[in-house]
Amino acid sequence: MGRRSDHSRDELYVMALDAAETIVREDGLPALTARKVAARIGYTAGTLYNLFRNQDDLVIHLNARTLTCLDTELRQIRRTGDPQADILALGRAYVSFISGNVRLWHVLFDHRLAAGQELPDWYSARIDRMMGVVEDALTPLFPADAFADRRSAARLLWSAVHGVCSLSTSGKLGIVTDVPLTEAVDRLVTVLLAGMATTGTEMS
Amino acid sequence: MGRRSDHSRDELYVMALDAAETIVREDGLPALTARKVAARIGYTAGTLYNLFRNQDDLVIHLNARTLTCLDTELRQIRRTGDPQADILALGRAYVSFISGNVRLWHVLFDHRLAAGQELPDWYSARIDRMMGVVEDALTPLFPADAFADRRSAARLLWSAVHGVCSLSTSGKLGIVTDVPLTEAVDRLVTVLLAGMATTGTEMS
């Protein structure tokens, strides 16, 4: 079949990502094949290559959607000004996001680009934007001009939380069996903030 | 060609894993194909299926070797009895291990079994054994009978460190560009231990 007018390019783009999302939700990243995505939207694999450079590109766009989704959910949290409370709330929101989107969230980290490839700038920007939420919550802890320190602290905090979530949901460490994820994250955040207060917030 | 006496079953097993290790070291997990491993040891792909149930099985055995290797390196660290110093030393050893075996270390976490599959018990046991090193270093911080607390603390600590290492080496977060990994881990460990001292070591 040749040219069709069923859907605009943009519609197709959304349909493809929707299909990809569904597939990942149901069967995870390994099930995400070009032919399956195409079949789900009533086209053939070749058409996808009109929309995305290749499979990596499709996954990156899917991940971008996941990130935006997470970002807006984190921004629902109203800041109280108390870093402890705010970061705790963020942590809980994060855990809740994960539990509602496990597979989608996993793709965020499971997917690695081929060697030599770099993540596009607009993608990194989206990560930065999300990190901003954490940084904002940390603001009261830092002198107004200590941008770098606050940034580092936010990333350290975030990475640590990520580690706990990552290992506990992958079954690579028996954390879940010991302590529910929510509690582990709560505990981690509490300890980290307490530690930062003690040792001084500036990076050593 | 039929039965050969070039190598015993055990020799073959080691050769295969050696080949797999080399391939991962050079080109990462995606380059690890049955045919490549086989070619490297002078056999054909089919032979590998006499040694391993499937590719997952091979990767698990490779990961087991990596774990043992990491484990023995962590055990080189002589304990001083000061948790702060000991955990810092462990963290540095971990970072140093990673930097010497990045790709191999990545496979430890990048590889996920097919849905429904579980890691074999002997593999989980090997993880537990390694966690023991961290637990031992934490001993002075806990009452002698608080096994569960110490265990949880060790896993929380380890997961947090893992998160920092994981995100920084995957380029998914701009940590490396800010602070070298060693310093980030140092800082994280310091803050975590300080926090644990402040908030009490027992789990909330």
Added chain:
DNA sequence: CGGTTAAATTGAACATTGTTTATTTAATGG
């Protein structure tokens, strides 16, 4: 030593995968 057995190795096969391309078909616009 010779014949039998059983293990090991192969090569070819299969279904799937990502990706490319020539070809066909529909929309567009003069």
Added chain:
DNA sequence: CCATTAAATAAACAATGTTCAATTTAACCG
């Protein structure tokens, strides 16, 4: 209404994991 252009397809390719019948040969036993 016809020429042009864009879009969609089907078919092809190489590479992958995995299986298996056929074959070769070491080991064993009389």
